[in-house]
Amino acid sequence: MKANKTYVEPGSALRGNVISAQARDVDPIRYGQGSGSHRIQFTKLRNSAFCVIDMPMKWVSNKKNK
Numbered sequence: 775m776k777a778n779k780t781y782v783e784p785g786s787a788l789r790g791n792v793i794s795a796q797a798r799d800v801d802p803i804r805y806g807q808g809s810g811s812h813r814i815q816f817t818k819l820r821n822s823a824f825c826v827i828d829m830p831m832k833w834v835s836n837k838k839n840k
Contacts, residue, residue, distance in 0.1 A: 788825055788827055789827075789831060790827035790828070790829060790830050790831055791829040791830065791831055791832075792827070792828040792829035793825050793826065793827055793828065794825065794826050794828050795819055795823065795824070795825040795826075796819075796822075796823070796824050796825075797819035797820060797821060797822060797823035797824070798820065798821035798822050798823075799819070799820040799821050800817060800818075800819055800820070801817050801818040801819075801820070802817070803815050803816070803817045804816045804817065
């Protein structure tokens with residue numbers, strides 16, 4: 775899949791239901807508190823990190839199509 779645009783500025787963000795990532799170094803996964811009893815996972819990708827949205831969030835694609 776070809777990316778439409780590559781974001782390289784600090785603070786750029788991706789949001790989606792499925793995001794694929796690759797990097798030379800991946801930090802250990804940390805767990806945090808999400809909403810209610812749900813837990814969230816957090817990690818950092820370092821050195822040549824690259825991410826692609828494989829499946830957009832439904833509310834984003836619905837607004838785009840209207």
